[in-house]
Amino acid sequence: MKHTIAIVDDHLLIANALSNTISNFNHFEVKYICENGLDLQEKIKGNSMPKIVLLDISMPVMDGFETAKWLKENHPDILIMALSMQDDDQSLIKMIKNGAKGYMLKNVHPNELEIALNNLVEKGYFFPEWAASKVFTSLSENTNETVSKINISDREKEFLKFSTSEMNYKQIAEKMFCSPRTIENYRDSLFEKLELKSRVGLAVYALKNGFSE
Template identity: 65%
Template sequence: MKKKITIVDDHVLIANALGEIISNFKNFEILSICESGQVLMSSFEKGNIPDVVLLDVSMPIMDGFETAKWLKENHPDVLVMALSMQDDESSLIKMIKNGAKGYMLKNIKPDQLEKGLNILINKGRFFPEWASDKIFNSLLDDDKDAPNSIFLSDREIEFLKYTVSEMSYKKIAEKMYCSPRTIENYRDSLFQKLNLKSRVGLAIYAMKNGYGTE
């Protein structure tokens, strides 16, 4: 079954052109095209809920940041892929903090967009190399003064080691012989103790403090 996509962009011609391109992708179909975050909210209220929202960052009235935050708070299962003309670090990090699971530039080629969408669906996130570098550098800066005296339990440390791997949380749960819910508890506890908000942050902390995978 094809995954449904909603495009949110105030430039109607661009949005329609993007819709035509995506309509030719094997695994995706267009559910709706919205001109603003407010129109998207109305669409959701009518039950038109997609698997993925392709979200323009720069929009009047209700921009991409506000829209992403609303989606995060009200429809956290919907994957948000931000689309932007700019590759500045501040917009990238702000979109991620507001719940975006992917970030792509509007000058990408159709095959790159299709590849990115497939990775987003299969892995739950997609960031091209340039974006990953900016995220990594930003998190390193945020974490460079993290205290080393924080107490971590043996199980939290074991989980922390696995965050560096490519394993999903479900696979980590199997490896640690516990439930996915327990893994979520370890993750949330570490988020609070280390003042972090993402698995990338946990992985960077693990690497910086000598926790490697087994």
């Protein structure tokens, strides 16, 4: 039995090309193609729900961020794989916050896409190496136990909360009434304590453990 997929992308040529690529995969089939989030809502009403939604981020009417949030609230069992032309941290963090379990760039090789989809189904998530993969491998760990084992100060917890926002470090410093250098110290301290190397890693840890803005 093949895993069903819905593609949500306003560029129909890209969506159709993606559908044709997936048709060559052994364990997946495209159920339907939607132009935006509202179109997806209508399709879900009239059809059986897909296992996976391949979701473009930049779309008119209802974009990927809004669509992911709607899916998270209404159909949390659907696995969301975000598709983007950009590898920026902010888009990734926002999509994770809104329920995405995967993130892929649109220029990915077909073989990598198939591997990503298999990982999404088997492990429940898939993120590229630049997305702090070490953090995602521990998503199933017990949250309270993880927090209790690490000595994180109240100010570091406050910084973690803001790490999930769209603010840059300078803006976070202003919000926390301290200098950018102090923010860098919080960041570096958390990098060492949590064995992380990027803000994405901090944001995912914060979301996982209930520190979110």
